[in-house]
Amino acid sequence: MRRKLLCMLAVFLLLTFPFSVSAEAPAESELYAQAAVLMDADSGRVLYSKNGDAKLPMASTTKIMTCIVALEMGNLDDVYEATSYAASMPKVHLGVQAGEQYRLKDLLYALMLESFNDSAVVIAEGLAGSVDAFAELMNQKAWDLGCMDTYFITPNGLDAADDNGIHSTTAQDLATIMSYCIQNEEFLEITRTQSYSFTDVSGKRSFTCNNHNSFLSMMEGALSGKTGFTNNAGYCYVGSLRRDGKTYVVALLACGWPNNKSYKWSDTKKLMNYGLADYNYRDVWQEPNLSPILVDGGIPESGDLSKKALVRVQVKAGEQTSLSLLLRADEEVKMEIQQASGLTAPVAQGETIGKVVYTLNGNTVAEYPIVTEAPVEKISLNWCLKKVWDHVILHAEDSSGLPF
Structure with a gap:
């Protein structure tokens, strides 16, 4: 009886407090996403890749680039006026009306918490004058970060195409962009806020935005993230986690279509747990033996x-x-x-x-x-002549005992 109780207790402890053991890298078939990357955000090194260089549409994960460009090039107190084009954006939207004015700070919270498509256009037009001009800024930033397989057309991630290609990125590029974004404290503050309320500049309209990044409460150390979905892109996600001195980014593209909204969370946790279990910091410095x-x-x-x-x-x-x-x-x-x-x-x-x-x-x-x-x-x-002259002087002094 005592042995039976001990066995039951052991099983209970194993199930309740699992030991931390190394986890094998997930097989590609174990992930729902068509393209996935786990990146060490501090070094930019890719630790796991499934079709990480495949160019795919990325839906509203686009908005991390919209946000970081606006933070770096705009002023949070700037006031932008909504145009009729911005007001025409499809759901999900804030519902701006042409002629209304909004502060950039409020628009960024609406952009990142609720993923409002019209907020993205108000930001783009207000900061750069047009969506096309803002897309140029986004592309330049991507190229500056070394993301040469990324092409932005819209600031909100709606499916789009032009003569240069489709609105798209790769899982590796998306992870690189996120690794850069999380270095910005304002970006982190916005994307980690659970709820935010504001009004338009006139004070006539009031809004409350809630954070839809469920990953923030799924794992200890969850840092930031952005979801996305369009008919072409499917469910997409890019998220980051910081724990035990390690910072990881997971990027997922084409991670299921309705009704598989939870696939992205399963893939994200699987890759994050793999990184946490299998990777540790090691000092590899060697003092080189250098000869003259x-x-x-x-x-x-x-x-x-x-x-x-x-x-x-x-x-x-x-x-x-x-x-x-x-x-x-x-x-x-x-x-x-x-x-x-x-x-x-x-x-x-x-x-x-x-x-x-x-x-x-x-x-x-x-x-x-x-x-x-x-x-x-x-x-x-000249050096040889000086050497000879010094030699003559030296011998002259030695022979006479007097200066030459």
């Missing part, structure tokens, strides 16, 4: 031409003595010294002559320049 380099045609430090001219070198890494990377237990970072085998005089102090490269799976994760510690002058006729 031969300098052809250089003056030896001693001035004795029978000796070789050498220059000492060092890694230019400031005061850095560690390199912490988020790694799986089976991953190995390799260090390689790439430097010139020889130099030709003259050589300047601080001259870059190579680099120390850290690689993981063939990809560079960090690199530091190798520089010379001191200058090495070139042997010249």
Whole structure:
């Protein structure tokens, strides 16, 4: 009886307080999303990818770019006037009317909490003068972040196409954009707010917006996120989490269609849990063993031409003595010294002559320049004549005991 009770207690504890163990990377078939990426937001490294470079429509996840561009280029107290075009946007919408005025701050809360399509257009037209001009700003920002497979046409993510392609991104690009956005405290404050109330500038109309990002309450450390849906894009999501010193971003595209609204939460939690369980920070810094380099045609430090001219070198890494990377237990970072085998005089102090490269799976994760510690002058006729003259003077003093 006692043994039976102990077994029942053990089962209860296992079910209630599961041990933290490593989790295998999800098989592609285990995810609903057609494209998915798990990214280390601090380094930008992709930790998991399923069709991560496939170009797909991204629906209202677009609005994270609309928000960050507005935060960086606008002023929260700016007042924008709604046009008839903005007022014509389909649901989901705030219901702005042509001629009404709104503060940018209020529009951003409406944009990110309720995903209002008309709010996005009021922001775009108010900040850039037109939707097309604002889309140019969005695309430029994407390209600045290295997201070359992203193309914005609208500020709200409604399905669109033009001569250059369709409104689309990749899961990897979307994760990169989100990794950038969460560095902005105003972005985090807006996207983490549960409820926000405001009026138009005249005070005649009142609104209350509620946060629809359910992931914020699903996992400890949930940081920010944005949902999306259109008929072409399906359900999309991009979200972030910070826990135990790790910051992850998950991006999902085409993650089911009605009635599969919950698929995105299942995929997000599965990828986040994989990151939390299998990746930990490890210090991979190695002190490189660097030998002096031969300098052809250089003056030896001693001035004795029978000796070789050498220059000492060092890694230019400031005061850095560690390199912490988020790694799986089976991953190995390799260090390689790439430097010139020889130099030709003259050589300047601080001259870059190579680099120390850290690689993981063939990809560079960090690199530091190798520089010379001191200058090495070139042997010249003037130097040789001075050397001979000094030699003559020295011997003259030795023979006479008097200055020459």
